[in-house]
Amino acid sequence: MRVFFKSLVAVALLAAALPTAAQEKTGNKPGFTLTPGTARIVLMRPSIRVGEQSTGGMFEPNADWTLQARDMLGRAIGSVQGQLGNSVVDLVEPVGADASALAEYQALFTTLADSVIVYQFFPGNRLPTKKRKGQFSWTLGPGVASLPGLKGADYALFVTTDDQFGSAGRKAVQLLAALGGVGITSGVHKGFAGLVDIRTGDLVWLNADLQMGGDVRTEEGAQKRVAQLFEGFPGRPVPSATGQ
Template sequence: MPLRLCTLRCACILLVILPQVAWAQERTGTKPGFVLPPRSATILLIRPTISVGAQSTGGMFEPDADWTAQARENIAAALTLAQTRLGNQVIVADEPVGPAAQVMAEYRALFSVLADSVMRYQFFAGNRLPSKKRKGQFDWTMGPGVAEVARGTRANYALFVSNQDQFGSTGRKFLQVFAAMAYVSVKSGEHTGMAGLVDLRTGDLVWLNADMAMGGDVRTPEGAKKRVAQLLEGFPGSAMPASQTVK
């Protein structure tokens, strides 16, 4: 009887741990055949989408304006340092005004939705869409209209960056502890980061690095540097090391 109880407990613990292991499986994808030799292209860096806040006891995201402002400043500084090591010329996109600002905002938002789909339906093997399962496939696009965000520049590619950090509230942390006692998996805090390179001729996503468990506290300069290094890990044409890739 004690042995059966022990087996049951082990099974429960595995059930708690396994979903998180599954989420961590893959985080980088590259379009088959895509290579970006150093000094061959101009990359337009789009202003990152950043949102920081707390995760309530029930798991709702509660944005925090101060934390978000700190993170924007820290990530911008870290990106300025990192862009010199990307292997190709990087130009920073101007903040457009008028109708162009609307177009830019919509494409930045669309990138977040696209990258989220890649994470959920291709990187996470347990929920992969059958049409995305074929070996070596990485077929994602935001359409050729994305070239509009680079009008007037000589850019060949656009680099989109999106971050959302939810820091677990005290209530959420308590819930996590009590849930663990009942062998139920509850996450406290979620730190999602996505960086994607888009071919401006076709709109195809040629490289994506995305993870729902990013490191680095973006509210501090050091944490933001760590986050940006993780986001640009394995960036095509750069000397940054490659991370786990799509199989």
């Protein structure tokens, strides 16, 4: 009758090395161009978690690191988009029935992004309807336009990062296993970012990377991470972080 750790053992035991197959990272809606001038972008509350990976491969959440990353990534996103000439504001979280509607669209975006990653970015796994070359046709539907807090904005930006730093034990196991010729991964650094056109609900850009760089707990690392997150962002090229 308690949800929390029942599945963790199974996860810990199964979290062996995932194959990193040849995979595309970025998709753009063909023919899409960002609104000229200053695009007004609303940043939805990013999903960020930072912690350690235990020796057995279990995620160990770390509240301090997550808080630092939330702070650093937020600032880096604002600064990168500012350099692109766009303005980014954080979504003001609504209450009541509005909050429910927003929560459903947040969940829908996660499902959509997962679908793009699984059924479009892996060329061998493409759905028959997604096989035509150069197409990128995914949408949340026009209901996005009526969501609270998005009035007057052009785009909604969704950002998700998942960082699990290999613990000392995990690194030791990795080293030892490598000596025996067994490959064990240490650490997980995943992230994706997507841009939704508020007027149509169309997903106009998605970037997903299962092996990202940049230590999100530090300012420079967060800047590097955000530069990677925004690779392929429509419009002008993204300035890479200084000194990286």
